[in-house]
Amino acid sequence: MSQVPAYKRILLKLSGEALMGDDSYGINRNTIEQIVAQIKDVVDLGVQVGIVIGGGNIFRGVAPAASGMDRATADYMGMMATVMNALALKDAMTKAGLVARVQSALTMQQIAEPYVRGKAMQYLEEGKVVIFAAGTGNPFFTTDTAAALRGMEMNVDIMLKATKVDGVYTDDPKKNPDAVRYQTLTFDEAINRNLKVMDATAFALCRDQHLNIKVFSIFKQGALARVVLGEDEGTLVHC
Numbered sequence: 001m002s003q004v005p006a007y008k009r010i011l012l013k014l015s016g017e018a019l020m021g022d023d024s025y026g027i028n029r030n031t032i033e034q035i036v037a038q039i040k041d042v043v044d045l046g047v048q049v050g051i052v053i054g055g056g057n058i059f060r061g062v063a064p065a066a067s068g069m070d071r072a073t074a075d076y077m078g079m080m081a082t083v084m085n086a087l088a089l090k091d092a093m094t095k096a097g098l099v100a101r102v103q104s105a106l107t108m109q110q111i112a113e114p115y116v117r118g119k120a121m122q123y124l125e126e127g128k129v130v131i132f133a134a135g136t137g138n139p140f141f142t143t144d145t146a147a148a149l150r151g152m153e154m155n156v157d158i159m160l161k162a163t164k165v166d167g168v169y170t171d172d173p174k175k176n177p178d179a180v181r182y183q184t185l186t187f188d189e190a191i192n193r194n195l196k197v198m199d200a201t202a203f204a205l206c207r208d209q210h211l212n213i214k215v216f217s218i219f220k221q222g223a224l225a226r227v228v229l230g231e232d233e234g235t236l237v238h239c
């Protein structure tokens with residue numbers, strides 16, 4: 001029996017740190033291949049996929065050198081880190097048989113297309129995966145906010161935050177073993193309880209534009225497909 005996805009078009013926010021696997025920085029080959037395999041599963045279901053990738057795996061590595069730097073300059077370095085991740089992701093996708101395009105919010109015409117909304121929409125309609133690099137293109141923001149923004153511009157049905165933990169908890173589960181996972185919660189609850197799984201700007205944008213978010217672990221085998229099929233996986237943050 002064929003499986004029917006719950007969503008036609010999704011925006012997947014991939015944590016840069018998730019690409020490290022068990023390494024202390026950078027991109028782990030096995031990890032990126034496993035993530036790409038999960039993405040291929042949902043593309044094969046007929047779902048249109050846009051991706052915003054973070055930069056924590058590279059930028060945290062250079063953060064000591066960046067400390068004391070002008071904030072905007074350090075943020076531009078962070079955005080460039082997301083472009084490196086986007087190129088690595090595109091390469092891994094091509095090797096897995098997917099057709100992917102990188103569009104960057106910062107102009108780097110030799111290595112990536114510039115972000116053009118209409119063109120990105122066209123690619124999605126053609127079944128190509130679009131990787132949005134360089135965040136919003138502006139310092140003082142994050143790739144979570146970029147994901148909210150691009151998700152709204154692409155008229156996606158849901159934003160999926162793929163991270164290292166399996167949902168939103170009452171506190172950071174990596175620091176507090178007593179933290180309890182929510183099945184669902186509202187944007188107002190997430191903002192008022194100052195839950196750090198995403199930044200407040202991203203939560204507020206999604207709340208105001210009625211774009212729900214599912215937070216789940218990309219390290220759980222088949223988790224992305226289960227989310228896309230509407231099964232019980234991760235935490236839903238809603239209006």
Ligand SMILES: Nc1ncnc2c1ncn2[C@@H]1O[C@H](COP(=O)(O)OP(=O)(O)OP(=O)(O)O)[C@@H](O)[C@H]1O
Binds near residue numbers: 196
């Ligand atoms: N209440 C909470 N519930 C769940 N996770 C939380 C919570 N508070 C803090 N976190 C932490 O937030 C992290 C999620 O952020 P993530 O690593 O995806 O960062 P990012 O900024 O989106 O990506 P990058 O790694 O590229 O910087 C989790 O790994 C978790 O440790």
Ligand SMILES: O=c1ccn([C@@H]2O[C@H](COP(=O)(O)O)[C@@H](O)[C@H]2O)c(=O)[nH]1
Binds near residue numbers: 016056077138
């Ligand atoms: O719109 C944006 C997006 C990102 N940055 C900078 O890049 C790093 C890496 O992004 P993460 O979301 O932390 O993975 C971020 O810390 C910012 O320094 C940005 O300035 N604007």
